Amino acid sequence: MRILLSPGKAWATKLDKKHFLIQYLKEKYKVIVVFCGLILCNFFLYFLYDVRMEPVLYTTFLLILFTLPFAFWDMRRIYRKCERLQNIGQKEYPVMPDLWAADTLLEQNYQRVIKGALQAWQDERTRWREINAERDDYYTLWTHQIKTPIYSMDLMLQTGDTTPSKWKAELLQVSRYADMALKYLQLENQYSDLCLEQVKLMSVAH
Known part of the structure; x- marks a missing residue:
């Protein structure tokens, strides 16, 4: 994203959502790895106890369903912060x-x-x-x-x-x-x- 243009012209494009999503996933990769590790541990434990796949899939689905709202909330929160910082950076003189x-x-x-x-x-x-x-x-x-x-x-x-x-x-x-x-x-x-x-x-x- 561009920050400054010549005075008197309209500001550059809005925050690139695709670029933001990629950077967000890179930033949160440790959390994603831990989350995937927990799911794999869940599968492994059920496998050791020779439990059917239905409870495993159901537990995994509930875990993902519970986590997704918090993930979207955090992503939206950081996106708004980035937009606000971009608007501040687009000012001709720092304030x-x-x-x-x-x-x-x-x-x-x-x-x-x-x-x-x-x-x-x-x-x-x-x-x-x-x-x-x-x-x-x-x-x-x-x-x-x-x-x-x-x-x-x-x-x-x-x-x-x-x-x-x-x-x-x-x-x-x-x-x-x-x-x-x-x-x-x-x-x-x-x-x-x-x-x-x-x-x-x-x-x-x-």
Whole structure:
């Protein structure tokens, strides 16, 4: 079964029932082997006591009749879980899934791991959104600030003002704003020259 398609398109086909049945039988093969072993033991015991086949067949029929409803119930339960997981996986962005109540300890552990991983992903995504919003605000303000010396130099060109001190002051402003942008990029870069970490004071002193 496919999990994702390109955004805006309908999702892929439903859960393949034939494939699910094969996988279900593979998963439950130990139970099936034990069940068949019990039936064979039943036949063997009746054979040892030289009992007619009618009671053997009748007992086997009752055993199968009693077991089949539970087998179909378990198969339907797992099929619904697989369908629900497929629907969760088809979402364009991962969200905290509304999972069913765990039936086993293994399912509880899986659900805890999944929820923990999704929560960590959402926290990281929120953090990067905040970083991007802060960066956008900073560069928007920086763009408006650097326009001031640029407009001043443009005005001096139009008026023919060639006073060196004025030009030097405006160029100094542009240089300062450029340095501010570079410093901001260095602070964002995880491989910057500045590295902050917690160390033991005694190890540094010695």
